Amino acid sequence: MPVPFQNEPFTDFGAEGNQTLFKNALRMVESELGKHYPLIIGGKEIETKTKAISINPSQKDQVIGSLSQAGEEQAEQAIVTAQAVFEHWRYTTFTERARYLFKAATLLRRRKHEFSAWMVYEAGKTWGEADADTAEAIDFMEFYAREAQRLAQPQPLVHIEGEDNELYYVPLGVGVIIPPWNFPLAIMAGMTTAAIVSGNTVVLKPASTTSVIAAKFIQLLIEAGVPSGVVNFIPGAGSEIGDYLVDHPLTRFISFTGSREVGLRINERAAKTAPGQRWMKRVIAEMGGKDAIIVDEGSDLTAAAEAITASAFGFAGQKCSACSRAIIHESVYDEVLSKVIELTRKLKVGSPLQPETNVGPVIDPHAFRKIQDYIKIGRTEGEIVLGGKAEINDGYFIEPTIIAGVSPTSRVSQEEIFGPIVAFTKASSFQEALRYANNTEFGLTGAVFSRNRTHLEQARSLFFAGNLYFNRKCTGALVGVHPFGGFNMSGTDSKAGGRDYLLLFTQAKLVSEKY
Numbered sequence: 087m088p089v090p091f092q093n094e095p096f097t098d099f100g101a102e103g104n105q106t107l108f109k110n111a112l113r114m115v116e117s118e119l120g121k122h123y124p125l126i127i128g129g130k131e132i133e134t135k136t137k138a139i140s141i142n143p144s145q146k147d148q149v150i151g152s153l154s155q156a157g158e159e160q161a162e163q164a165i166v167t168a169q170a171v172f173e174h175w176r177y178t179t180f181t182e183r184a185r186y187l188f189k190a191a192t193l194l195r196r197r198k199h200e201f202s203a204w205m206v207y208e209a210g211k212t213w214g215e216a217d218a219d220t221a222e223a224i225d226f227m228e229f230y231a232r233e234a235q236r237l238a239q240p241q242p243l244v245h246i247e248g249e250d251n252e253l254y255y256v257p258l259g260v261g262v263i264i265p266p267w268n269f270p271l272a273i274m275a276g277m278t279t280a281a282i283v284s285g286n287t288v289v290l291k292p293a294s295t296t297s298v299i300a301a302k303f304i305q306l307l308i309e310a311g312v313p314s315g316v317v318n319f320i321p322g323a324g325s326e327i328g329d330y331l332v333d334h335p336l337t338r339f340i341s342f343t344g345s346r347e348v349g350l351r352i353n354e355r356a357a358k359t360a361p362g363q364r365w366m367k368r369v370i371a372e373m374g375g376k377d378a379i380i381v382d383e384g385s386d387l388t389a390a391a392e393a394i395t396a397s398a399f400g401f402a403g404q405k406c407s408a409c410s411r412a413i414i415h416e417s418v419y420d421e422v423l424s425k426v427i428e429l430t431r432k433l434k435v436g437s438p439l440q441p442e443t444n445v446g447p448v449i450d451p452h453a454f455r456k457i458q459d460y461i462k463i464g465r466t467e468g469e470i471v472l473g474g475k476a477e478i479n480d481g482y483f484i485e486p487t488i489i490a491g492v493s494p495t496s497r498v499s500q501e502e503i504f505g506p507i508v509a510f511t512k513a514s515s516f517q518e519a520l521r522y523a524n525n526t527e528f529g530l531t532g533a534v535f536s537r538n539r540t541h542l543e544q545a546r547s548l549f550f551a552g553n554l555y556f557n558r559k560c561t562g563a564l565v566g567v568h569p570f571g572g573f574n575m576s577g578t579d580s581k582a583g584g585r586d587y588l589l590l591f592t593q594a595k596l597v598s599e600k601y
């Protein structure tokens with residue numbers, strides 16, 4: 087029996103030894119840059135004519151790797167293969183499948199810095215952000231393996247005389263896994279391994295900008311002994327093969343994490359029944375956020391300012407959980423704003439190869455332009471009191487930007503920007519602050535800084551967010567501790583890293599025998 091689940095500790099990079107180990111990992115990864123990665127379908131490496139390269143967002147002339155790209159032909163092959171392999175994988179036990187995850191988690195722990203180093207290069211993560219991403223990937227596998235063991239146990243049922251009743255969880259079928267680039271290891275690995283430990287087989291289409299990390303993870307699963315065809319790896323553009331995978335009659339479920347726009351498209355298409363399709367497709371869709379931190383009068387303003395700064399600018403604001411709105415009681419607005427400006431000024435923007443960097447690049451030119459456009463909009467909707475400069479030099483760097491005096495209905499308060507920008511809004515009362523916080527179509531994370539018990543209780547029931555935090559930042563959910571997912575246009579609230587998650591990849595079967 088495994089020991090009870092515990093979160094993987096984060097690396098203390100203040101310790102000399104850890105700095106050296108991480109620098110060695112960065113050097114090792116640098117020596118591996120530029121390699122080529124094939125598709126993997128049914129355990130076979132497959133090359134296609136179309137190749138795409140993945141680049142380093144902080145040094146855009148540096149190629150991380152090239153990948154063969156799947157078209158519809160390979161998407162078809164992957165789904166048919168996954169369906170064939172499902173016919174025996176579905177009858178393996180939860181306990182057996184859990185062992186693959188325990189093994190993979192152990193292998194990943196041994197190569198922790200190497201995987202984090204790949205994220206520094208390919209996703210532009212700082213050392214700390216990359217380390218947390220790898221730790222979360224380990225956590226997901228350790229946690230879901232234990233959850234699988236729990237689901238393997240007899241489920242409690244009411245006993246009636248003369249009958250033997252049992253309820254089992256059985257898998258669904260072929261799943262299409264579509265992860266985002268911003269947690270390129272943790273979310274991708276969590277979505278994939280939750281599906282397979284539940285007895286499904288999958289087709290994994292990684293996010294294009296971070297496909298090399300996904301390819302490395304697939305190699306790790308192979309090393310862990312996951313049988314051929316259980317995970318089929320098909321890098322490719324979502325716009326090219328996404329619809330094909332979603333629409334396919336053999337697709338039983340789609341597990342998606344990404345933007346609202348793509349999530350809604352998938353949900354709509356999955357609702358249509360294709361000829362020959364024998365089930366209603368299940369869609370698990372985790373989408374965007376427009377997350378707010380409320381600061382009440384009388385709260386710890388220094389802690390609030392630290393939390394706003396960390397939540398807004400960690401990983402350059404490229405988190406669905408990022409604080410993009412700071413809603414501050416008018417009596418403490420000026421003080422909180424000046425504290426956040428002061429803290430943000432100290433943030434070092436630059437290459438994440440350097441350990442002292444706090445804010446790295448944004449992911450690609452598309453994101454760069456989009457964020458730049460929002461800075462322009464922000465200039466008309468409020469006052470840019472810090473930052474605002476966006477420059478493409480070696481990479482796609484944008485200064486942490488604070489826009490003050492923003493109306494809660496303005497575009498920068500309503501639309502997900504997904505970059506290092508936070509909008510400050512003044513509220514005349516705590517109730518007004520709560521109304522502003524709830525006034526978007528999203529409902530992912532949120533935080534409240536208050537010492538007022540009545541206000542905290544009000545927020546507990548009225549603040550409409552899947553992950554609500556009091557007197558702490560609104561990013562950094564831990565597996566098992568803070569199951570993660572949001573309301574409304576933030577998605578289906580799947581609660582990744584929670585006890586309900588694996589149920590989404592199973593269906594319950596009741597067998598009743600009369601004696």
Ligand SMILES: NC(=O)c1ccc[n+]([C@@H]2O[C@H](COP(=O)([O-])OP(=O)(O)OC[C@H]3O[C@@H](n4cnc5c(N)ncnc54)[C@H](O)[C@@H]3O)[C@@H](O)[C@H]2O)c1
Binds near residue numbers: 325344576
């Ligand atoms: N709620 C959460 O848990 C969570 C976690 C991380 C990121 N996100 C959200 O993800 C977004 C950022 O990630 P992104 O830029 O990768 O999102 P995205 O929607 O652009 O892409 C997500 C994935 O969908 C694929 N895709 C694109 N078009 C497709 C189509 N037509 N059919 C099928 N797949 C398609 C992409 O290739 C990628 O793999 C943000 O909105 C962020 O808030 C949410």
Ligand SMILES: N[C@@H](CCC=O)C(=O)O
Binds near residue numbers: 268269406563
């Ligand atoms: N789970 C992460 C966010 C994932 C989305 O980007 C957090 O809690 O900060």
